[in-house]
Amino acid sequence: MxxxxxxxxxxxxxxxxxxxxxxxxxxxxxxxxxxxxxxxxxxxxxxxxxxxxxxxxxxxxxxxxxxxxxxxxxxxxxxxxxxxxxxxxxxxxxxxxxxxxxxxxxxxxxxxxxxxxxxxxxxxxxxxxxxxxxxxxxxxxxxxxxxxxxxxxxxxxxxxxxxxxxxxxxxxxxxxxxxxxxxxxxxxxDLKAWGDLFRNRLVQVLLFITILQMSGQFVIFTFIGPLLAHFTQADPNGIGIAFALYGIGGFLGNVAATQVVGGLGAFRTSLLSTLSVGTGIAIWAASAGHYVWMVAGIFVWGLGFAAANSMQQARLVAAAPAQAGSAVALNTSALYTGQAIGSAIGSALFVQAHYLATGYVAVAIMIVALAFIARSRHA
Missing domain, CATH: 1.20.1250.20 (MFS general substrate transporter like domains)
Structure with missing residues (x-):
């Protein structure tokens, strides 16, 4: 074989x-x-x-x-x-x-x-x-x-x-x-391993950070196409370019994170990755109506999204090395929990035509995520 x-x-x-x-x-x-x-x-x-x-x-x-x-x-x-x-x-x-x-x-x-x-x-x-x-x-x-x-x-x-x-x-x-x-x-x-993980304070904080990271992003991510069309009259080609830049940024950011994590450590790399996500979303929100700047924000956001998730996985494995598989499974659930919460918030704002608010709500959630990452260093 x-x-x-x-x-x-x-x-x-x-x-x-x-x-x-x-x-x-x-x-x-x-x-x-x-x-x-x-x-x-x-x-x-x-x-x-x-x-x-x-x-x-x-x-x-x-x-x-x-x-x-x-x-x-x-x-x-x-x-x-x-x-x-x-x-x-x-x-x-x-x-x-x-x-x-x-x-x-x-x-x-x-x-x-x-x-x-x-x-x-x-x-x-x-x-x-x-x-x-x-x-x-x-x-x-x-x-x-x-x-x-x-x-x-x-x-x-x-x-x-x-x-x-x-x-x-x-x-x-x-x-x-x-x-x-x-x-x-x-x-x-082993179901008992999950119970042990839930009693680990650092694991609890890290899982909550994952939920915050994904919630903040999915307030916008689910509605990128309709929001770009509303703010900039972007056609399908313009929306496709935005998604492509997001994905390319994610790929490049993840590769870069694997190169620097050895020197910076998972904590600092996680902080920088999440800061990139928050900065990109802030650029998106502040430049609503200007296609080039909104797409630039998506690219900066993309640089951090995959790397932030990778660093969360690395920190969870380090927090509970004997239960690494169960920790990754729980983090996967936290990822999807954040997606559901963020999409629900984004949907509530979108159907009420609070289009501009979606970006600022996402930024607020990412700021809370950064605060908890900083706190997690001492957990």
């Missing part, structure tokens, strides 16, 4: 999962128009989806911990394929929402289990670098997958975007079925 090909197949799987989770943010206008519902209601595809991911990520990681990893990952991708294809056959918002929630419930354990598989197949000395390689799939989903979905939806319709996701999922499923060894089993998830 080609040892490097399995991580590549897992990277592609993460790319598919990441793109499918983020896709509605890039096609919110098209979904709203074709399904006959308002932007606020359409955003439930993100808000309720994040809530499902939050609940199902730890629960399904526990419930499926004894399954063969190859079967589990392939079944997840098969659900992604079927739900996206069936969604293209309906014009009912309720049906699309239901199918998406089913898909996300199934997809929730994919990324944690992909990381667990790396722990089984990669040599100890290459494990960290291999995990980082597999997680590039998420950065690429933001840098390439989301702009691709925006471009396809604006030109051909959101249904074609869903078909492309299904095709990519089929390729990933085939590669994993072909290359991933059978009968791979990870240690069963």
């Amino acid at each position: 080609n040892a490097r090909f399995v991580p590549t197949a897992l990277l592609l799987g993460n790319f598919v999962i990441g793109t499918s989770i983020m896709a509605p943010a890039g096609m919110l206008n098209e979904l709203s128009r074709d399904l006959g519902v308002g932007i606020g209601q359409t955003s439930l595809l993100v808000t309720l989806g994040a809530a499902v991911l939050c609940l199902c990520s730890p629960l399904l990681s526990w419930a499926t911990s004894r399954m063969d990893r190859r079967k589990l990952l392939c079944v997840i991708l098969l659900v992604v394929i079927v739900t996206h294809l069936v969604s293209t056959l309906t014009t009912s918002f309720a049906a699309v929402l239901l199918l998406r929630l089913v898909m996300l419930a199934a997809a929730a354990p994919f990324t944690p289990q992909a990381a667990a598989v790396v722990g089984l197949i990669a040599p100890v000395e290459r494990r960290s670098s291999t995990i980082a390689y597999v997680f590039l799939g998420w950065s690429l989903a933001a840098a390439a997958g989301l702009p691709l979905m925006t471009a396809i939806a604006s030109r051909f319709g959101w249904q074609y975007g869903f078909v492309v996701i299904a095709i990519m999922a089929a390729v990933s499923c085939a590669l994993l079925a072909w290359r991933l060894p059978p009968k791979l089993h990870t240690p069963a998830v």
Whole structure:
């Protein structure tokens, strides 16, 4: 077996999962128009989806911990394929929402289990670098997958975007079925470990920081397309460029963070990354109505978003090294909790036409996140 090909197949799987989770943010206008519902209601595809991911990520990681990893990952991708294809056959918002929630419930354990598989197949000395390689799939989903979905939806319709996701999922499923060894089993998830983590004060603070970081960003992120169109009359090409710069910034920022964290440490790198996110959102808010400056703010924001998440993972592992897997699973739930809260706040502001307020509310939440990061040094 080609040892490097399995991580590549897992990277592609993460790319598919990441793109499918983020896709509605890039096609919110098209979904709203074709399904006959308002932007606020359409955003439930993100808000309720994040809530499902939050609940199902730890629960399904526990419930499926004894399954063969190859079967589990392939079944997840098969659900992604079927739900996206069936969604293209309906014009009912309720049906699309239901199918998406089913898909996300199934997809929730994919990324944690992909990381667990790396722990089984990669040599100890290459494990960290291999995990980082597999997680590039998420950065690429933001840098390439989301702009691709925006471009396809604006030109051909959101249904074609869903078909492309299904095709990519089929390729990933085939590669994993072909290359991933059978009968791979990870240690069963111990629920007691989660209880121990919840009693760890530093872990509590770090999980709360993750919720704040994601809440602040998703007040705006879900509505980037409609807000850019409102403030600057940006067309689909302009919105696609904004998403591309966000993803490119995330990729570059994450690479830079891995280079400097050894010298600065995870705490300082986390602080700088979150400061970049807050600064970018502040630029966005202050320059509302000026496309170039708003997009510049998105790029600065992007430089910090992936790096901030990576540093949170690193700090959690350092806080509870014996329970690293459980800590990462809980942080994944915190990520999705923040997404749900931020999207709900953003939706409430958007439907009331408080468009300008979204940016300033997001900035306020990021300031609180920075304060808690500073406090976490002494936790």
